[in-house]
Amino acid sequence: MSEEGELTTIRCTIDGRPHEHRCHPLASALDFLRYVAGLTATKEGCKEGECGACAITLDGVVVNSCVVPAAHLQGRRVGTVEGLSRPDELSALQKAFLECGGAQCGICTPGMLVTGARLLEEGERLTEARIREHMAGNLCRCTGYGKIVESLLRASEEER
Amino acid sequence: MRARLAGFSLERPGTLDEALGMLAASKERLTLLAGGTDLYVYLNAGVARPGRWLDLWGLDELRGIHEVGDHVVLGALTTYTELRASELVRGALPLLAQAAATVGAVAIQNRGTLGGNIANGSPAGDSLPPLLAYDAEIGLRSARGRRFVPFDRFYTGYRASVAAPDELIEQIRIPLGAGSGSRACRFVKVGTRAAQAISKVVAAFVLGRGADGSIDHCRAAFGSVAPTPVRLRRLEQHVIGKRIDPALIRTSSDVLLSEIAPIDDIRSTARYRRFVARTAWQRFMEEIPGH
Amino acid sequence: MRLVGTSAPRAEGEAKLTGRARYVDDLPLTDFLWGLTVRSTIPYGRILSVDFDAGADWSGVTIVTAKDVPGKNVVVLLEQDQPILAADRVMHREEPIVLLAHRDRDRLWELASRVRIEYERWEPVLDIDASLALEQRLFKDDNVFKAIRIDKGDVEAAFARAARVFERTYETGLQEQAYIENQGMVATWDAAAGRLEVVGSMQCPYYVLKGLCPIMGLAPEQVVVEQAATGGAFGGKEDYPTILAAHASLLSYKSGKTVKMIYDRVEDLVATTKRHPCRTRIRTALDASGSILAMDVDATMDGGAYCTLSPVVLSRGTIHAGGPYNFENIRVESRVVATNTPPNGAFRGFGAPQTIFAMERHMDNLARELGRAPHELREEYLLRPGQTTAFSQNVGDDVYALDIQREAVARTRFEERRRECEEFNRSSRWERRGIGLATFLHGAGFTGNGEVVLDSRLKVEVTADGLVQIYSANTEMGQGKDTTFSQIAADSMGLPMARVRIITPNTARVPNSGPTVASRTAMVVGYLVQEACGAVRKALEAHAGRTWRDPDDFASLAAAHHRERGALEGWSRYEPPPGKVWDDKVYRGAAYGAYAWACYVAAVRVRLDTLEVTVESFDAFQEVGRVLNPVIAEGQIEGGVVQGIGYALCEEVKMKDGAMANANFTNYIIPTFADVPAVKVHFAERPYPFGPFGAKGIGELPMDGPGPALASALTHALGVEVNRIPATPEHLLELLGNE
Numbered sequence A: 001m002s003e004e005g006e007l008t009t010i011r012c013t014i015d016g017r018p019h020e021h022r023c024h025p026l027a028s029a030l031d032f033l034r035y036v037a038g039l040t041a042t043k044e045g046c047k048e049g050e051c052g053a054c055a056i057t058l059d060g061v062v063v064n065s066c067v068v069p070a071a072h073l074q075g076r077r078v079g080t081v082e083g084l085s086r087p088d089e090l091s092a093l094q095k096a097f098l099e100c101g102g103a104q105c106g107i108c109t110p111g112m113l114v115t116g117a118r119l120l121e122e123g124e125r126l127t128e129a130r131i132r133e134h135m136a137g138n139l140c141r142c143t144g145y146g147k148i149v150e151s152l153l154r155a156s157e158e159e160r
Numbered sequence B: 001m002r003a004r005l006a007g008f009s010l011e012r013p014g015t016l017d018e019a020l021g022m023l024a025a026s027k028e029r030l031t032l033l034a035g036g037t038d039l040y041v042y043l044n045a046g047v048a049r050p051g052r053w054l055d056l057w058g059l060d061e062l063r064g065i066h067e068v069g070d071h072v073v074l075g076a077l078t079t080y081t082e083l084r085a086s087e088l089v090r091g092a093l094p095l096l097a098q099a100a101a102t103v104g105a106v107a108i109q110n111r112g113t114l115g116g117n118i119a120n121g122s123p124a125g126d127s128l129p130p131l132l133a134y135d136a137e138i139g140l141r142s143a144r145g146r147r148f149v150p151f152d153r154f155y156t157g158y159r160a161s162v163a164a165p166d167e168l169i170e171q172i173r174i175p176l177g178a179g180s181g182s183r184a185c186r187f188v189k190v191g192t193r194a195a196q197a198i199s200k201v202v203a204a205f206v207l208g209r210g211a212d213g214s215i216d217h218c219r220a221a222f223g224s225v226a227p228t229p230v231r232l233r234r235l236e237q238h239v240i241g242k243r244i245d246p247a248l249i250r251t252s253s254d255v256l257l258s259e260i261a262p263i264d265d266i267r268s269t270a271r272y273r274r275f276v277a278r279t280a281w282q283r284f285m286e287e288i289p290g291h
Numbered sequence C: 001m002r003l004v005g006t007s008a009p010r011a012e013g014e015a016k017l018t019g020r021a022r023y024v025d026d027l028p029l030t031d032f033l034w035g036l037t038v039r040s041t042i043p044y045g046r047i048l049s050v051d052f053d054a055g056a057d058w059s060g061v062t063i064v065t066a067k068d069v070p071g072k073n074v075v076v077l078l079e080q081d082q083p084i085l086a087a088d089r090v091m092h093r094e095e096p097i098v099l100l101a102h103r104d105r106d107r108l109w110e111l112a113s114r115v116r117i118e119y120e121r122w123e124p125v126l127d128i129d130a131s132l133a134l135e136q137r138l139f140k141d142d143n144v145f146k147a148i149r150i151d152k153g154d155v156e157a158a159f160a161r162a163a164r165v166f167e168r169t170y171e172t173g174l175q176e177q178a179y180i181e182n183q184g185m186v187a188t189w190d191a192a193a194g195r196l197e198v199v200g201s202m203q204c205p206y207y208v209l210k211g212l213c214p215i216m217g218l219a220p221e222q223v224v225v226e227q228a229a230t231g232g233a234f235g236g237k238e239d240y241p242t243i244l245a246a247h248a249s250l251l252s253y254k255s256g257k258t259v260k261m262i263y264d265r266v267e268d269l270v271a272t273t274k275r276h277p278c279r280t281r282i283r284t285a286l287d288a289s290g291s292i293l294a295m296d297v298d299a300t301m302d303g304g305a306y307c308t309l310s311p312v313v314l315s316r317g318t319i320h321a322g323g324p325y326n327f328e329n330i331r332v333e334s335r336v337v338a339t340n341t342p343p344n345g346a347f348r349g350f351g352a353p354q355t356i357f358a359m360e361r362h363m364d365n366l367a368r369e370l371g372r373a374p375h376e377l378r379e380e381y382l383l384r385p386g387q388t389t390a391f392s393q394n395v396g397d398d399v400y401a402l403d404i405q406r407e408a409v410a411r412t413r414f415e416e417r418r419r420e421c422e423e424f425n426r427s428s429r430w431e432r433r434g435i436g437l438a439t440f441l442h443g444a445g446f447t448g449n450g451e452v453v454l455d456s457r458l459k460v461e462v463t464a465d466g467l468v469q470i471y472s473a474n475t476e477m478g479q480g481k482d483t484t485f486s487q488i489a490a491d492s493m494g495l496p497m498a499r500v501r502i503i504t505p506n507t508a509r510v511p512n513s514g515p516t517v518a519s520r521t522a523m524v525v526g527y528l529v530q531e532a533c534g535a536v537r538k539a540l541e542a543h544a545g546r547t548w549r550d551p552d553d554f555a556s557l558a559a560a561h562h563r564e565r566g567a568l569e570g571w572s573r574y575e576p577p578p579g580k581v582w583d584d585k586v587y588r589g590a591a592y593g594a595y596a597w598a599c600y601v602a603a604v605r606v607r608l609d610t611l612e613v614t615v616e617s618f619d620a621f622q623e624v625g626r627v628l629n630p631v632i633a634e635g636q637i638e639g640g641v642v643q644g645i646g647y648a649l650c651e652e653v654k655m656k657d658g659a660m661a662n663a664n665f666t667n668y669i670i671p672t673f674a675d676v677p678a679v680k681v682h683f684a685e686r687p688y689p690f691g692p693f694g695a696k697g698i699g700e701l702p703m704d705g706p707g708p709a710l711a712s713a714l715t716h717a718l719g720v721e722v723n724r725i726p727a728t729p730e731h732l733l734e735l736l737g738n739e
């Protein structure tokens, strides 16, 4: 990570915990999380906003962290996959992924879970079409998507 | 990231006035940062211009969707998600709501802004043909004041516009009647895939007919068929005063083809773009009820 | 409780679902340098000079060129034609020339732009035709990395008596693996200990080890290679990781520091291997009644600038070219040639998707020509028990082609739906529908004597506290190997899965159980797991004089063994199934121990105003021996089918001046959630005696079918032969020819 240029102090909460780190304000939020804060759960797939592996929530809104400046985390609530489960228990969505085979190589999984969890929070009964639309910005090369759709459907049933 | 960040800095004004002051005072051209969904692609690829960036994202003055007099006014920072969710936009400007729904996917729609789409000036920008079809005006703002530029005179060439270095896009203004009522309209996007797709051809059509069935209003706007988004004025004029029939569909299609100049690039071919531009228009005309 | 056959949850699933799994870019490192590669900007020419801009700040930068290679500057694979760093000549765009390392990653790209390389440019050879025309001599005298010929019956005589000849040419393009985790490697050279450690994203740790030793001038004992969690591979991490590992190692060797190299998406796309493009011409001799007398297949693949694994890819492609058919007379001639483009390499299916595309499209075109339904014509020629393949392997009873096609045709209502589409097409103004199928086979494991040469070994150890540990070099990259191995071991030992542990593939700890490629892991290595467990089991039972009642009892028996006899291990070693003979010289015989048989059915809807294609349904029927874990097996098939849908419809590598012009995820178009239907997977099971609990390999199979099934569905919809993939809307427009 850049150690030159005008650095700034970014203060935010990540998965409920306060963080404070110095970095360049234009470093991507993804690089900030991974290389400055040392939180590697959020993945890089493309760095062009295209694959969704880097998806996080910012004040509850799903964004691709590779196309968000670290400066925009200032004072905000950041959510990553690490905030989805309690230390000893997977969330309903994570459990559904485990049962339905929603994760294979796992590299897209953190982004899938963050994006999918947001959809579940909307509370409506999910349909396959709704899932395919909402998740379309998250690329997966392993699963062919079907098992991820099933996972979301199952989690949605479970939450009811 | 392929850019070396040491060559970049970021200003974060707290108010619009502060931002305008910085723009006025700066000798170099500042790079305006909104949602960053274009700029970060450039930055990560190492092709962004180094220098000072000015962050607009925190300026709430640039947000909001309102009805003001007989206009809909959209703040430059309006995101695609907000466009999709707005009752006003869905009702009065359905083509814009539809366009917003086809941009990238959810995470991009949450960050990408209308002002950014306009200023970025890609001929493939999906919101741009609807804005042309709705006779939008771009509200430019600087410390010197505010001015409105009709959107069809905003671009001066490939990714070049009339905006001065000290100006930013403050708002987009659209006459309330532009899209409404009995007029037929259609948004067409032909992208590289069903989502996360850049347009190969994008179009917006609005067409109104008088009591006798003859066409009294027509807007046909296209993206990705020329260096800038374009309104096909000759096509529009050609159909005015006429009734829709197979002959008109045929002759107007010929006019359309003479008015566009698409190219081959890594996303598609000129030939395909011409084909799609024509069929999009044909199908729109054919499917207008009661013709 | 039996675990095999159940959908036991993924062994490493929880780590992946919580973000705890460590991929190479996640490994905690202290005091390391980032590495970067400076690559050629021309496709072919001589390097005249390499200069480092005096205006740039080179302090703290480690620079490696070909001169710094301590051992031999060569990537040892099948040939020794590829240098690890180009020294005096470049053979393709993006060929590595200089390596840089620095503490600050941000500075590297700028520094790379300050390395000035002067070239003498030579006219490049950029396609198959230019290569065969010998416009330049790139490899030996003929530019041919490998040529193969298969003969069955008397093709010449059949053509001589033919009433007519039906000929077509089929083309398939480059395809990118597009694993979502880019390639990455971390290397640490410990000069004091004389030891090199490499960790990274890879399929085959022992390949990397074998490749590193000559380059670094080190003995195998001095090198340790470990796999990090790997975010997809699909063949793309079979051969290429050796190169990246060597680059990181060279930088570490020179700097004395740990060096980490992680490609970004653009670099991964432009620089790493892709699926070989292929052009196949098929001529068919027909008699007066329309019966097939002979097939004459001629396939040419583009290997790129260096040989890499091309001969093996060609081999599998050639063997699969005849499809699941019994043609009395068939000849397959094939070759893979050199061009000045980045080397092509392994990709799921390994040559078979290309030739199967050609054969299945050809059968479809023939049926159309003869006015017959596609499945009917195929039925006539599909292999029956006791018949022989194109490479003269008598399939005995292990043949399921006819059954699987019949099942697919019946259960998808193929005939009715064909008629429904045709009906629809007569009345629809703006849409066309079509349905198509492809019937095929895919051999599991290495070809011919390959498995014997590999001589795989595997170890199972029982610890004093009763854990069963599996030591194998095979890697988990999403395909579920950790889980299926655990299931096999648990069932073999009569224990729950929680008692099984998979040891991380690390060459210092695990024996060489062969590469994780060629659909061999579950079938070939899984069998070794079963056998090694059998050996341990026997040893423990012999010592205890009885078998165990439950896991606790097992643990106490194991503890007793440790106390009284010491460590408890079982080994297994590959043995070829009896009676399988392969003759590599004439390409005849038992090419594979087992085949999976499949029939895929695809239905499409095409918009006439845009020629955009929607895949309306996709049904994948296959016979796979035994399904070890239904959820994992379905996931393999579904993922492969979607990759195949991309191959068929939208994935196009656009080459310009010898380099990929659309090298990013914005422009290299892989399918999203919104582009594909729910793939329906149907398994038939007929246990294979030499697979674990009867299983056959299925990893590559699903890549073969979508291309031809979709192209046939498009042909059905549009009434024009679609003989090239990707069948993009632009290509369909060319075929339809309207402006």
Ligand SMILES: Cc1cc2nc3c(=O)[nH]c(=O)nc-3n(C[C@H](O)[C@H](O)[C@H](O)COP(=O)(O)OP(=O)(O)OC[C@H]3O[C@@H](n4cnc5c(N)ncnc54)[C@H](O)[C@@H]3O)c2cc1C
Residues within 6 Å of the ligand: A048, A049, A050, A067, B031, B032, B033, B034, B035, B036, B037, B038, B039, B040, B041, B056, B076, B077, B102, B103, B104, B105, B108, B111, B112, B113, B114, B115, B116, B117, B118, B119, B120, B124, B125, B126, B127, B167, B168, B169, B170, B196, B197, B198, B199
């Ligand atoms: C994965 C992905 C998918 C995408 N898909 C689509 C798509 O389908 N269709 C499409 O049209 N676009 C697409 N885009 C492009 C992009 O999202 C849009 O152009 C978006 O509207 C840009 O808005 P932004 O706020 O993010 O712009 P930024 O990146 O912040 O800025 C873009 C440009 O506009 C300038 N700018 C921004 N705001 C102002 C202002 N108020 N006044 C003056 N100048 C300003 C900036 O200086 C910059 O030059 C995609 C991008 C990504 C990464």
Ligand code: FES
Residues within 6 Å of the ligand: A043, A044, A045, A046, A047, A048, A049, A050, A051, A052, A053, A054, A055, A064, A065, A066, A067
């Ligand atoms: S890494 Fe951010 S979208 Fe791919």
Ligand code: FES
Residues within 6 Å of the ligand: A102, A103, A104, A105, A106, A107, A108, A109, A139, A140, A141, A142, A143, C180, C231, C232, C478
């Ligand atoms: S599980 Fe591998 S990319 Fe999705």
